Amino acid sequence: MLGLLRQDIKEGGPSPSSNTALAAILEKASELDIPKEIVECNIKKTLEKGQDTFTEKIHEIDGSIGLHY
Secondary structure, three states, rough: HHHHHHHHHHHHHOOOOOOOOHHHHHHHHOOOOOOOHHHHHHHHHHOOOOOOOOOOOOOEEEEOOOOOO
């Protein structure tokens, strides 16, 4: 979810009024009761210099009895 937030800010800018994808993510975060401080911290980190190379990675872990996470 927060990866999408960062991606939407990079693609459309930090203003929800002009970035409809960001506005939708913020609304969803509100519905999921994600603390406002966490959302604001991620927005701030995204806008900091040097964050332009953000990439989302997915790691797969196999459990000893065949469970996949």
